[in-house]
Amino acid sequence: xxxxxxxxxxxxxxxxxxxxxxxxxxxxxxxxxxxxxxxxxxxxxxxxxxxxxxxxxxxxxxxxxxxxxxxxxxxxxxxxxxxxxxxxxxxxxxxxxxxxxxxxxxxxxxxxxxxxxxxxxxxxxxxxxxxxxxxxxxxxxxxxxxxxxxxxxxxxxxxxxxxxxxxxxxxxxxxxxxxxxxxxxxxxxxxxxxxxxxxxxxxxxxxxxxxxxxxxxxxxxxxxxxxxxxxxxxxxxxxxxxxxxxxxxxxxxxxxxxxxxxxxxxxxxxxxxxxxxxxxxxxxxxxxxxxxxxxxxxxxxxxxxxxxxxxxxxxxxxxxxxxxxxxxxxxxxxxxxxxxxxxxxxxxxxxxxxxxxxxxxxxxxxxxxxxxxxxxxxxxxxxxxxxxxxxxxxxxxxxxxxxxxxxxxxxxxxxxxxxxxxxxxxxxxxxxxxxxxxxxxxxxxxxxxxxxxxxxxxxxxxxxxxxxxxxxxxxxxxxxxxxxxxxxxxxxxxxxxxxxxxxxxxxxxxxxxxxxxxxxxxxxxxxxxxxxxxxxxxxxxxxxxxxxxxxxxxxxxxxxxxxxxxxxxxxxxxxxxxxxxxxxxxxxxxxxxxxxxxxxxxxxxxxxxxxxxxxxxxxxxxxxxxxxxxxxxxxxxxxxxxxxxxxxxxxxx
Numbered sequence: 001x002x003x004x005x006x007x008x009x010x011x012x013x014x015x016x017x018x019x020x021x022x023x024x025x026x027x028x029x030x031x032x033x034x035x036x037x038x039x040x041x042x043x044x045x046x047x048x049x050x051x052x053x054x055x056x057x058x059x060x061x062x063x064x065x066x067x068x069x070x071x072x073x074x075x076x077x078x079x080x081x082x083x084x085x086x087x088x089x090x091x092x093x094x095x096x097x098x099x100x101x102x103x104x105x106x107x108x109x110x111x112x113x114x115x116x117x118x119x120x121x122x123x124x125x126x127x128x129x130x131x132x133x134x135x136x137x138x139x140x141x142x143x144x145x146x147x148x149x150x151x152x153x154x155x156x157x158x159x160x161x162x163x164x165x166x167x168x169x170x171x172x173x174x175x176x177x178x179x180x181x182x183x184x185x186x187x188x189x190x191x192x193x194x195x196x197x198x199x200x201x202x203x204x205x206x207x208x209x210x211x212x213x214x215x216x217x218x219x220x221x222x223x224x225x226x227x228x229x230x231x232x233x234x235x236x237x238x239x240x241x242x243x244x245x246x247x248x249x250x251x252x253x254x255x256x257x258x259x260x261x262x263x264x265x266x267x268x269x270x271x272x273x274x275x276x277x278x279x280x281x282x283x284x285x286x287x288x289x290x291x292x293x294x295x296x297x298x299x300x301x302x303x304x305x306x307x308x309x310x311x312x313x314x315x316x317x318x319x320x321x322x323x324x325x326x327x328x329x330x331x332x333x334x335x336x337x338x339x340x341x342x343x344x345x346x347x348x349x350x351x352x353x354x355x356x357x358x359x360x361x362x363x364x365x366x367x368x369x370x371x372x373x374x375x376x377x378x379x380x381x382x383x384x385x386x387x388x389x390x391x392x393x394x395x396x397x398x399x400x401x402x403x404x405x406x407x408x409x410x411x412x413x414x415x416x417x418x419x420x421x422x423x424x425x426x427x428x429x430x431x432x433x434x435x436x437x438x439x440x441x442x443x444x445x446x447x448x449x450x451x452x453x454x455x456x457x458x459x460x461x462x463x464x465x466x467x468x469x470x471x472x473x474x475x476x477x478x479x480x481x482x483x484x485x486x487x488x489x490x491x492x493x494x495x496x497x498x499x500x501x502x503x504x505x506x507x508x509x510x511x512x513x514x515x516x517x518x519x520x521x522x523x524x525x526x527x528x529x530x531x532x533x534x535x536x537x538x539x540x541x542x543x544x545x546x547x548x549x550x551x552x553x554x555x556x557x558x559x560x561x562x563x564x565x566x567x568x569x570x571x572x573x574x575x576x577x578x579x580x581x582x583x584x585x586x587x588x589x590x591x592x593x594x595x596x597x598x599x600x601x602x603x604x605x606x607x608x609x610x611x612x613x614x615x616x617x618x619x620x621x622x623x624x625x626x627x628x629x630x631x632x633x634x635x636x637x638x639x640x641x642x643x644x645x646x647x648x649x650x651x652x653x
Contacts (some may be wrong), residue, residue, distance in 0.1 A: 001337040004113035004258030005106040006065070006143045008104040009120050010146070010356060011133035011315045012041035012446075015148050016102040017276040018288060018316030024220075027205055036329045039319025042122035044068075044097035047105055047130065049119065051112040058085040058111035063139050065105070066098025074083070085111065095531050102144045106136075133308070146203060146276055155226075155236055158216050162470045164188075164229025166198060167237050171535040172224050172563045174272055174282045176240040179216040186211040190222040193562035195282055196548040198225035203557040205284060207496050209289040211228065213220055222272075222282035222563065230269045244274050246304040249608035252574040255601040259519075259570075266568035269536040270299055273565035274306075281539060281561030290333035291387070292315050292341045294564045295503055305608035306331025307348050314357060330385045331378070334595035335405035339472075342412035345419050347585025348610060356417050361416060366411065374397060376437050383616075388542065389501040392494050393462050400442045404468035406436065407431050412470070419586065435474060448482030450475075455640055463487055463495055463505060470508040484512055498540050499525070503569030510577040515598030518577075522570060537567030578614045580635075581607035588612070593643065595623060612645075623651045 022034035062070035064079035071093045075612040096103040107114035111216045115131060119127030136143045156489060157171035172193060179189075181612025186501050189208035192198025197205065208225070210216050217240075226237055251343055252263050273279040277288040278296035293313045300306055313533035317337060319325045338361055345354050375378045380386045411432035415423030442450045442465070450469055451459045466483045469475040487493050496502050502525060509517045528543050532550065539561040540553060553560035576582055580594035588610040595618045597603060601621035625634050625643065632643035635652055643649060 002113050002115055003137060003211055005115055005132040005134065006104050006105060006106045006136040006141070007047065007114045007116070007118055007120070007130035007132045009042055009045045009103055010128060011320075012045075012102060013104075013131055013133060013143055014277075014312045014315040015039050016041050016144065016318060020182075021276045022277075025284070026099070026313065028207060034144045034205070035323050035329070037319065038375070039316075041098070041102050043103070044095065045103045045122050047094040047096070047114075047118050047120050047573060048127055049091075049092045049107075049112050049117070050448070051092070053085050053087050053090065053111050055087045056361050057087055058109065059083060060092065060107055060109035060112055062087065062092075062114075063106045063108075064094065064096050065144065065260055066096045066101060066103045068094060068096035069096045070105075073371070076428065084332060091121065096461070101599070103185060106139050108139070115265065117472060132551055147245075148242045148275075151241045152238055153241045155319070161199060161227070162229065163231070164227055165231040165235060166195070167228075168195070168228040169224055169239060170224070170270060171268070172222065172237050172282070173241050174218055174220060174222045175242040177216075177218045177223070178238045179210065179218070179228070180214070180236050181232070181234040181239075182210065182214050182216065182482070183235075184212055185230075185232075185334050186236075187231060188227075188229050189218065190227040190228065191221050191283075192225035193223065194551055194558070195225050197551060197558040198223075198227040200548075200557065201227070201229065202479060203555065205558050210628065214595055215482060222286075243271065244309070246271065246283055246306055246309075248301045248303060250307045250575055250606055252571075252579065252603070252605035254578075254603045258527050258530070259522060259574075259600070261530060262522055262570050263574060265530060265535065266299075266537055266570050267303060268564055270303060270568035270571065272306065272563055274300075274309055277316050280308065281564040283563065284561050285561060287328075288313055288317060290327035290330065290337045290340075291500065292564075292566045293317065293570075294336040295500060295569060297344065297566045299565070301347050301572075302524070302607060303571050305610075307344075307350065307530075308341075311345055311350075314344070317386035318360050321360065321363050323367045325358070325382060326364075326367075328385075329373065329383065331368070331380045332386065332388055332402055332405055334364055335409040336403070337388065338409040338416075339366060339405070339412045346583050346586050347588070349589065351419055352393070354416055358416055361413065363465040367549070368409075369633070375441070376434065376438075376568055377441070378402050388464050389496065390498055391462060391464065391496065393464060394452035394456060394458060394460040395602055397452045399453055400438070400450045401452075401463035401468055403434060403438045403442070404465055404472060404474055408468070408472035410434065415633070418547050421533060442536060444478065445482075448479075448484075448486035450464050459489060460515045463496060464501060467501075467504050467508045471504060480512070480635070484514070489517075497542055499537060499564065499567030499569060503566065506569065506573055507576075510573055515577065515596065518573060519599050522573075526567075526570060536563035536564050539567070560625055575607045578603050579605050579607050579614070581609065581614050581616070583609070584633075585614060585631075588629065588631065591629075592633050592635055593625055593627075594635040595625070623649075625649045 018039045025032045051583045070077045116129045118130045120130045155167040157168040179428045190204040191206040278293040280289045280292045379398040410427045414427040417424035450465045452460045551558045584590045604617040607614045614627040617624040626648040634641040
């Protein structure tokens with residue numbers, strides 16, 4: 001018989017943990033719960049299973065996470081009570097309530113162990129296959145406790161500053177702070193991603209206050225520096241670093257140490273923000289944002305290749321129906337959520353997941369379509385946030401960038417429909433119709449660009465809509481050539497300042513073969529942060545600033561996140577465009593390898609390909625490619641070579 005697992009209503013595990021995550025944010029002496037709808041698990045659910053025992057009979061023991069009981073053939077049993085089963089047909093039904101937690105059961109049995117074959121509902125609607133996770137395979141592993149790993153970290157330096165002590169852990173961390181040797185008097189604890197923030201106690205974003213004891217364990221926080229004040233002699237701190245135990249699957253090396261350092265810093269930044277879901281940053285928000293998650297999923301596929309964190313994030317972002325708000329209230333983030341699902345399917349070919357989540361995608365798209373105006377364009381209504389980026393975009397009326405994303409979302413929905421054997425042609429028709437209208441209303445041949453909005457007479461051009469037009473194959477070859485010259489290579493067009501949208505811009509430039517521009521930006525932008533001592537990638541970087549001015553954002557002196565996942569985009573660029581590996585059919589059943597040096601002298605690395613990997617080594621004289629997965633094609637100097645699993649392909653020149 002099969003193995004037992006904790007089971008729950010599908011999606012509730014993800015909702016439970018992301019809800020907890022979204023309610024942990026603190027600033028100074030107050031908490032800031034997420035300001036959008038947050039779904040939680042059903043309070044009470046029903047589990048059901050029909051099964052047959054042979055002549056020898058069988059047994060079951062049902063353990064309940066919450067309040068409830070198990071009924072077998074009409075007889076009620078308590079949680080943990082052993083039930084002896086005779087030969088023949090049986091019906092087991094568990095009713096579980098757990099207010100504020102995760103209703104779940106673990107059935108140990110030689111005939112009906114708990115797994116996805118059990119049906120579950122919330123006392124309404126049809127029974128559906130239960131949710132489960134292979135990590136929770138023994139009763140002692142409660143699924144309400146997220147399975148993090150821990151490691152003790154020590155400060156690398158400390159110094160007396162006035163009546164306090166400043167401790168430096170050497171790099172950004174997330175975890176529990178332990179204080180020993182305190183004298184039991186009042187003491188402030190000031191957490192800083194920078195030295196300046198920890199010492200500037202009137203403006204430090206995250207603080208604690210302790211008193212009455214000589215030792216403390218404080219709640220999880222993000223920090224590099226810890227400032228205790230007033231601090232007695234002999235006080236000491238350590239940190240219990242909390243992290244998700246993910247194994248790095250992708251690698252990259254090259255002849256430029258700075259580019260290797262950028263990948264190292266990006267990978268550490270990204271790992272810190274991989275938790276119950278993809279966080280934006282570990283200090284300030286500690287929330288999951290759909291646009292950030294879209295970028296994170298792409299980065300994940302060239303680093304950890306962890307399918308589970310993507311699925312937790314997608315399920316947690318949209319929650320339960322009815323859908324009456326965008327993820328994070330942001331219009332563009334709805335479209336990015338849908339596009340991310342199609343890219344997820346292309347990566348992992350998990351048809352079962354797509355079948356479970358597709359109804360949510362349809363409902364979210366329908367909600368977005370309720371925002372379509374008389375001209376046929378999507379336009380944010382009251383309560384909708386048109387974000388796109390922190391930039392001087394004309395966000396009046398229907399914004400061009402939103403139309404680009406809706407075109408791509410329709411294409412994505414066609415992919416998701418066809419993955420289930422459904423007809424996706426209506427989505428493609430809508431995409432094509434919108435594409436024609438976008439060219440009519442937004443494209444300006446004399447400018448060689450799409451304008452931000454047709455609702456005003458400014459003909460204002462920013463990079464954002466034009467980048468999306470390239471990335472999602474909306475601009476034709478002629479338009480793309482003009483956009484490259486008149487927008488992307490035009491310094492008069494407002495520059496992008498966030499690593500978030502810089503990731504999109506570099507993606508578009510790399511797609512067009514402009515790797516020299518990519519390398520210039522990697523060196524100046526990411527390299528600029530590293531030159532200032534960054535151990536993780538910042539939320540935003542402006543090279544014209546200096547000193548502590550770098551840390552200001554949102555009206556606060558230190559509100560800028562100095563560990564923001566959307567800045568880890570170089571990982572994606574290295575794997576996708578330099579090592580050149582990408583899927584051409586779902587689940588990497590077929591894939592291509594098109595390596596490119598750009599301006600580098602040599603590159604090497606590994607890219608995960610859904611159950612296998614590709615190793616690439618390229619310099620100016622030779623190329624070596626090896627994979628252990630079938631379906632690969634190497635493209636080199638315009639010639640295609642089939643890759644044979646286990647055999648190294650060596651080409652000269």
